[in-house]
Amino acid sequence: MSNSKTLKRYYNKLLKTFGPQRWWPAGDGPFEVMVGAVLTQNTNWGNVEKAINNLKQAGKLSATAIHKMRQDQLAGLIRPSGYFNIKARRLKSLIKWFVDRFDGEIEKMFSRDLQSLREELLSVKGIGPETADSILLYAGNLPTFVVDAYTYRVLVRHRLIPEESTYHDMKSFFEESLPQDAAVYNEYHALLVRVGKTYCKPREPTCKDCPLYEFL
DNA sequence: TGCCAGGCCGGGT
């Protein structure tokens, strides 16, 4: 069967099983999404929420506030998200770029086209492909597929891609098989994380109770 | 209690 059909069946099955995941639904606002995208690097989302709450409580959840703040003070606030020193530096560099390049205005930033904006993001120290794509998709609602460790695990375990596949291989795999639709990419990624968390764990090479088992 | 979490960078081979 074609990848396209398989991926569409995966999607329908996951959506029916878990329901919409409501990841970063505009309620929080695009700026908060950008911050969260950095803080969640290799980190549990629950810890990120604590860090974001700290920023909110301190009245520092804005581009200008973070831009002006000392790095070590920022590190103190985001402590619960782990890697707080490195993330403080990464956050500062992202916000500096955001302020210098777009005056800290979301609308200016997302008025650029997807590809050039993606390349610019990738040139910022501390912003890799997943963080860049998360910002573009979840903050900007631009149609770019987000790949992560769960995506890799699920695809490999279902033998849809070879183990040596790169980030770009997987991104293309989805984008070439699905309609170019930010809403679908948004929900699909969140659903992959959900099924991966529940059934596709690192040390247990079994998918027996996974809702996607029938596709194996 | 050890393992894992919505990565990325830099240095060594």
Place this chain on the structure above:
DNA sequence: ACCCGGCATGGC
């Protein structure tokens, strides 16, 4: 061009 250690808290 890969491979690997470092970064760090909190939850189960």
